[in-house]
Amino acid sequence: MLDLKSQFPEVLQDESLANYCTFRVGGKADYFFKANTLNSLQNILKYAKEHQIPYFIIGKGSNVLFSDRGFRGLIIQLELKDITFHESSVTAQSGVITAVLINECIKNGYSGLEKWVGLPGTIGGAVYGNAGCNGLETKEILTEATILDPLTAETRTVKNTYFEFTYRHSKLKETGEILVDATFSLQKDVLTAEQQRAIMSEIQQFRLTKQPHGPSSGSFFKNPSPDKPAGLLIDQAGLKGTKIGDAQISEKHGNFFLNLGKATASDISQLAQKAQKEVYEKFQINLEPEVQILTETGKSKL
Numbered sequence: 001m002l003d004l005k006s007q008f009p010e011v012l013q014d015e016s017l018a019n020y021c022t023f024r025v026g027g028k029a030d031y032f033f034k035a036n037t038l039n040s041l042q043n044i045l046k047y048a049k050e051h052q053i054p055y056f057i058i059g060k061g062s063n064v065l066f067s068d069r070g071f072r073g074l075i076i077q078l079e080l081k082d083i084t085f086h087e088s089s090v091t092a093q094s095g096v097i098t099a100v101l102i103n104e105c106i107k108n109g110y111s112g113l114e115k116w117v118g119l120p121g122t123i124g125g126a127v128y129g130n131a132g133c134n135g136l137e138t139k140e141i142l143t144e145a146t147i148l149d150p151l152t153a154e155t156r157t158v159k160n161t162y163f164e165f166t167y168r169h170s171k172l173k174e175t176g177e178i179l180v181d182a183t184f185s186l187q188k189d190v191l192t193a194e195q196q197r198a199i200m201s202e203i204q205q206f207r208l209t210k211q212p213h214g215p216s217s218g219s220f221f222k223n224p225s226p227d228k229p230a231g232l233l234i235d236q237a238g239l240k241g242t243k244i245g246d247a248q249i250s251e252k253h254g255n256f257f258l259n260l261g262k263a264t265a266s267d268i269s270q271l272a273q274k275a276q277k278e279v280y281e282k283f284q285i286n287l288e289p290e291v292q293i294l295t296e297t298g299k300s301k302l
């Protein structure tokens, strides 16, 4: 694997993953690469395939739990950041931060994304998990996208239906394909910047009252159903405020697991397992993580 560094001098070695996720936990990755062009992404993927180097793609790490033991392979952070406006849509590359895209839309007279205010992470992460909030899911506005097949490093354009979006799910979770860019339908010159900012400010206020501060991954578990949100079940199991090590289930929101400062990934996963077990014992409902869990050797269940 030493050759990786000589082929790609920008590759970082023994990079702490705690710096690349909102939980602020995780050991070191053997190799870490920021792909800021499609070409560099294709080249490193080809190299990884040829040399059988395990790899894992990230955006801004707001929906991942790394392991305390790090990752024996290559983490590729997508930093493709182009934004192109069309008549009534925008194409954003996968590394574009959602908040940046919202601001660019407003600056250029487009509306349609304002409900995503406060949604952390990148467009790649949003499409991968069909992210959404305030009644707007990715699947409702994505028209088409460019995806990359990691086996061939070839790209192709696909339509919305390709992704088979369901609640917090896209087909990318099964195929391992990588999102290169996504096109979202928008409205031009319908809402003014002031109107959009007013909508966003109201949403922000709501988030502030409902969600805690501090390092987390947002909702840890998927909601089993709209009338049985995971946070409510965890609350009804009497677990709000429960701590393991320096990880805590928020007092404010039962589905937020917080790193109080010195938590390890193991503290967080033990706490999540406890919530899963106790909710199952009380309600016979199995909570499924929304967060993507990465062990030292690859993706894993809780």
Ligand SMILES: Cc1cc2nc3c(=O)[nH]c(=O)nc-3n(C[C@H](O)[C@H](O)[C@H](O)COP(=O)(O)OP(=O)(O)OC[C@H]3O[C@@H](n4cnc5c(N)ncnc54)[C@H](O)[C@@H]3O)c2cc1C
Residues within 6 Å of the ligand: 022, 056, 057, 058, 059, 060, 061, 062, 063, 064, 078, 094, 095, 118, 119, 120, 121, 122, 123, 124, 125, 126, 127, 128, 129, 130, 131, 132, 133, 172, 177, 178, 179, 180, 216, 217, 218, 219, 292
């Ligand atoms: C405080 C807080 C609040 C949140 N609120 C919400 C919310 O309201 N609604 C919601 O849906 N989510 C929410 N989240 C979760 C998270 O922000 C979203 O899931 C976000 O879309 C993840 O983007 P990311 O770039 O951080 O992805 P990452 O965490 O970096 O990656 C998540 C997964 O996506 C994959 N991935 C990333 N980029 C690509 C790509 N280009 N191609 C293929 N796979 C890729 C990764 O391999 C990984 O499996 C919240 C998180 C936090 C911390």
